[in-house]
Amino acid sequence: xKQLDVDIHAKRxxxxxxxxxxxxxxxxxxxxxxxxxxxxxxxxxxxxIAGLDNQFTGSIHWNGQPLYQGNQGVERLGMMxxxxxxxxxxxxxxxxxxxxxxxxxxxxVTLLRDVGLGDFxxxxxxxxxxxxQRRLALARAFVVAPQLLLMDEPFVSLDMPTGxxxxxxxxxxxxxxxxxxxxxxxxxxxxxxxADRILFLSASPGHIILDFKVSLARPRRREDxxxxxxxxxxxxxxxxxxxxxxxxE
Amino acid sequence: xTMPSWLVRTLSLLGLICLWxxxxxxxxxxxxxxPQLVLAxxxxxxxxxxLPYHLSITLGRVLISFLVAMALGTAIGIAMGRYRRLxxxxxxxxxxGLNIPALVTIILCYIWFGLTDVAAITAVAINKIxxxxxTVREGARAVDTKLLAVAHAYRLSPMTTLxxxxxxxxxxxxxxxxxxxxxxxxxxxxxVELLGRSNGIGFQLHSYYQFFDITSILAYTLAxxxxxxxxxxxxxxxxxxxxxxxxE
Numbered sequence: 001x002k003q004l005d006v007d008i009h010a011k012r013x014x015x016x017x018x019x020x021x022x023x024x025x026x027x028x029x030x031x032x033x034x035x036x037x038x039x040x041x042x043x044x045x046x047x048x049i050a051g052l053d054n055q056f057t058g059s060i061h062w063n064g065q066p067l068y069q070g071n072q073g074v075e076r077l078g079m080m081x082x083x084x085x086x087x088x089x090x091x092x093x094x095x096x097x098x099x100x101x102x103x104x105x106x107x108x109v110t111l112l113r114d115v116g117l118g119d120f121x122x123x124x125x126x127x128x129x130x131x132x133q134r135r136l137a138l139a140r141a142f143v144v145a146p147q148l149l150l151m152d153e154p155f156v157s158l159d160m161p162t163g164x165x166x167x168x169x170x171x172x173x174x175x176x177x178x179x180x181x182x183x184x185x186x187x188x189x190x191x192x193x194x195a196d197r198i199l200f201l202s203a204s205p206g207h208i209i210l211d212f213k214v215s216l217a218r219p220r221r222r223e224d225x226x227x228x229x230x231x232x233x234x235x236x237x238x239x240x241x242x243x244x245x246x247x248x249e
Numbered sequence: 250x251t252m253p254s255w256l257v258r259t260l261s262l263l264g265l266i267c268l269w270x271x272x273x274x275x276x277x278x279x280x281x282x283x284p285q286l287v288l289a290x291x292x293x294x295x296x297x298x299x300l301p302y303h304l305s306i307t308l309g310r311v312l313i314s315f316l317v318a319m320a321l322g323t324a325i326g327i328a329m330g331r332y333r334r335l336x337x338x339x340x341x342x343x344x345x346g347l348n349i350p351a352l353v354t355i356i357l358c359y360i361w362f363g364l365t366d367v368a369a370i371t372a373v374a375i376n377k378i379x380x381x382x383x384t385v386r387e388g389a390r391a392v393d394t395k396l397l398a399v400a401h402a403y404r405l406s407p408m409t410t411l412x413x414x415x416x417x418x419x420x421x422x423x424x425x426x427x428x429x430x431x432x433x434x435x436x437x438x439x440x441v442e443l444l445g446r447s448n449g450i451g452f453q454l455h456s457y458y459q460f461f462d463i464t465s466i467l468a469y470t471l472a473x474x475x476x477x478x479x480x481x482x483x484x485x486x487x488x489x490x491x492x493x494x495x496x497e
Binding site: 050051052077078079081083085087088089090098099124125126140144150 | 395396398399401402403404405409413414417420492495496
């Protein structure tokens with residue numbers, strides 16, 4: 001069963017075409033990573049799916065319904081951005097409760113404990129370290145019990161142990177709640193350690209050049225030998241993959 | 250040991266009063282009565298009920314024109330900060346509004362709307378709105394669209410977005426507009442009262458000026474200054490602290 005059907009004919013910013021003929025479908029509970037060179041329109045794609053931008057030709061369907069055409073689209077959507085994007089004037093707890101339609105404090109507290117922020121319920125976001133701010137943003141994304149979770153390089157520019165802990169938290173939360181995840185990254189190892197499926201994007205205008213299944217056992221870590229082996233295998237077979245090309249030209 | 254800030258504030262005020270007393274002693278003239286005389290006069294006017302009556306009338310006018318000016322100025326400021334076209338369209342009117350002398354709007358309002366409270370409050374609000382607009386517009390231009398995208402992605406209601414995401418970003422600007430606003434409105438309300446009302450502090454000052462009763466003029470001024478200090482310390486400062494405590 002398909003839950004998300006993306007069929008983008010073109011997305012332009014002025015004269016510049018960012019996405020062209022980009023198509024894919026996703027099933028409920030899938031963890032999909034989107035990998036591509038910078039400027040390939042990965043963030044733009046997430047913005048289109050989130051409904052933050054609806055200036056494009058083509059269609060996006062959610063459970064068979066066209067998205068954002070006079071409807072609310074995905075009912076429960078979680079989103080993590082490159083920056084934590086917390087409200088600095090709200091306490092940690094209130095940042096979480098902000099996005100809950102029913103303001104369920106118990107659930108918010110439980111999730112904050114899950115990500116290790118149980119002792120910081122009443123702290124202000126700017127009192128937290130960068131890693132803790134990301135954890136808060138992660139808790140915020142899961143507190144709405146998302147059906148669809150959009151993540152735009154959420155763990156970029158973190159040191160390795162901090163990034164690993166966040167990826168562990170993400171995997172365990174995902175396994176418990178099973179939302180469909182679209183995870184944008186330019187880090188192949190991160191994609192291999194998290195996703196069931198990796199969509200490789202071309203350079204601009206972006207479209208999908210390779211739909212790759214990852215069937216390594218979970219839980220995985222970025223530094224696992226199996227991840228390294230798979231990465232080497234991919235590198236050998238498609239040396240220009242991360243520049244957005246399947247073959248050398 | 251560092252002194253608490255309330256003590257510094259009190260000492261500085263006491264210092265001012267001492268300076269006044271010293272100068273009054275040195276000048277020794279009815280044109281500058283010493284503090285104790287003024288205080289006694291303020292007391293007299295208070296127990297006769299006259300000062301509280303006029304003070305409350307003036308306070309009412311200040312409050313209403315303040316609220317009207319803040320509400321309209323904030324709405325226009327947000328709209329101008331947000332919509333470039335509107336900003337360009339209204340910019341000329343704004344500059345005009347900022348520069349028209351208060352006296353002109355007051356006189357015109359009295360001529361057009363009669364010597365009424367509505368005319369008085371309108372005149373004060375018209376004087377104040379442009380400065381609120383300028384400050385709030387600055388804030389609206391600085392609003393972080395990335396945080397608004399969060400509100401949008403999580404489908405927050407327009408009300409929640411306004412109260413929890415949008416307005417908190419404007420608070421420092423709104424506080425600045427409110428502070429400056431109150432100061433300006435006090436001044437203009439007195440002129441409005443002097444020119445066309447038969448009560449309020451402005452009217453009273455005018456009467457005492459006719460009699461050259463400097464002690465009473467200073468007594469009214471003192472009462473008035475006291476009220477301003479109270480509003481500042483009991484309302485404005487605590488509110489500002491509350492709104493900005495997350496910055497600590």
